[in-house]
Amino acid sequence: MYDRVRLLLTIFIIIFFAGISEANIGENSLRVNLIKYDPYPVNPDTDLNVWIQVKNIGENDVSGATIELIPTYPFTIKPGESAIKNPGTIRKNDELVYKFSMHVDKNAFIGTNTLEVGYRILDNGFTKKEFDIEVGTDVVDARGTVRLEKTTSYPEVLMPDDSGTVTLNLKNSALEYTIKMDNKDYSMNAHIQSAQLVGNEFIEVTGEPYYNAGIVGPGDSIDFPFSIMVRNNTPDGTYFLDFNLKGAARLYSLNLKIPVKVDSSSIQSTLSETPKLNPGGVILSVANNRPNSVNAATVIPEGNGTFEPAEYFIGTMEPDELFTVKFDLKANDDKDIRFKLRFKNGNNWHESEALNVKLNGSDPLLSQNTENSSLLPVILILAAVFVIIGAFFIFMKRRRAKSA
Numbered sequence: 001m002y003d004r005v006r007l008l009l010t011i012f013i014i015i016f017f018a019g020i021s022e023a024n025i026g027e028n029s030l031r032v033n034l035i036k037y038d039p040y041p042v043n044p045d046t047d048l049n050v051w052i053q054v055k056n057i058g059e060n061d062v063s064g065a066t067i068e069l070i071p072t073y074p075f076t077i078k079p080g081e082s083a084i085k086n087p088g089t090i091r092k093n094d095e096l097v098y099k100f101s102m103h104v105d106k107n108a109f110i111g112t113n114t115l116e117v118g119y120r121i122l123d124n125g126f127t128k129k130e131f132d133i134e135v136g137t138d139v140v141d142a143r144g145t146v147r148l149e150k151t152t153s154y155p156e157v158l159m160p161d162d163s164g165t166v167t168l169n170l171k172n173s174a175l176e177y178t179i180k181m182d183n184k185d186y187s188m189n190a191h192i193q194s195a196q197l198v199g200n201e202f203i204e205v206t207g208e209p210y211y212n213a214g215i216v217g218p219g220d221s222i223d224f225p226f227s228i229m230v231r232n233n234t235p236d237g238t239y240f241l242d243f244n245l246k247g248a249a250r251l252y253s254l255n256l257k258i259p260v261k262v263d264s265s266s267i268q269s270t271l272s273e274t275p276k277l278n279p280g281g282v283i284l285s286v287a288n289n290r291p292n293s294v295n296a297a298t299v300i301p302e303g304n305g306t307f308e309p310a311e312y313f314i315g316t317m318e319p320d321e322l323f324t325v326k327f328d329l330k331a332n333d334d335k336d337i338r339f340k341l342r343f344k345n346g347n348n349w350h351e352s353e354a355l356n357v358k359l360n361g362s363d364p365l366l367s368q369n370t371e372n373s374s375l376l377p378v379i380l381i382l383a384a385v386f387v388i389i390g391a392f393f394i395f396m397k398r399r400r401a402k403s404a
């Protein structure tokens with residue numbers, strides 16, 4: 001009887017937590033955005049097309065999802081069109097785009113109207129989001145376009161596990177506010193509906209896309225900053241992110257590759273003068289081996305003694321810049337001391353590998369790298385094994401020779 005009750009209780013707990021897990025997937029795994037609608041703005045008593053993007057931003061594949069357009073007044077789904085899409089399984093990081101066709105009522109309010117889009121995963125409730133649709137009396141018939149003027153990254157070169165910002169500057173290069181074509185005047189304003197930066201397996205775009213970004217007049221520019229994060233253990237190199245811009249009216253869309261550089265190199269310290277040559281002091285050389293500048297560089301000594309200064313603040317270091325750092329030392333014993341380097345790459349704190357300095361060694365070069373020193377016993381053991389194996393083969397060879 002007791003075993004049966006325990007079994008039922010176990011099954012109940014499994015079902016309960018499975019329900020919670022599915023609910024969390026439904027609430028947190030999908031992101032729905034309106035990336036474009038056409039025409040812009042839309043006239044009353046006309047047809048309207050909208051493009052809805054669905055992206056799986058969770059850690060697992062999503063199955064059984066339903067995407068639904070909720071057309072409230074003044075919008076209605078056109079006859080023969082479906083307001084419900086069934087994408088099936090949406091894999092992690094996958095994104096889908098669905099087109100919906102609607103009609104705008106002839107008595108629609110002139111101005112900003114609201115369109116609702118929602119999704120449901122299995123039976124975990126309905127999640128919806130509202131988007132603005134501009135209804136006007138005249139459809140914009142502008143001929144203005146924009147081009148990518150400049151791309152900047154902060155920091156300029158990122159390290160694995162860093163977060164940063166990529167800013168895209170777009171410019172309307174038109175010289176006049178209107179042009180005449182076929183005896184008709186056209187505006188050279190550029191209307192931007194959406195701008196989105198898409199990540200990849202190594203770099204995640206954590207910033208949201210921009211929607212209804214507005215109008216860029218002739219000669220004017222607009223900045224789109226996007227927050228990004230480099231995943232841990234990303235190899236050094238240049239990675240390209242997809243930038244997609246959707247324009248309103250006759251503005252052409254842009255699809256560009258945006259480069260982001262990743263470099264894992266750090267700043268490094270070496271021993272300039274040993275404690276034996278400079279009694280009561282340690283002199284270090286600190287070099288920035290990175291391809292970009294770093295900030296708040298600081299040398300931090302550690303060991304059983306008194307250091308003056310307690311920390312040495314260098315500040316900003318440009319690429320290939322070298323600083324000489326001196327510490328006065330009153331050691332309490334002859335144990336090793338260590339020097340750590342701390343610095344900021346953009347807004348990200350990093351620490352370089354510590355430099356070990358021996359106080360009691362007889363070798364003139366009394367510094368060693370902690371990683372190399374930890375490998376030394378392994379190297380010695382391997383060398384001893386090879387010597388033993390070699391001696392064994394020589395011994396066997398001589399023994400065979402004597403037997404012969």
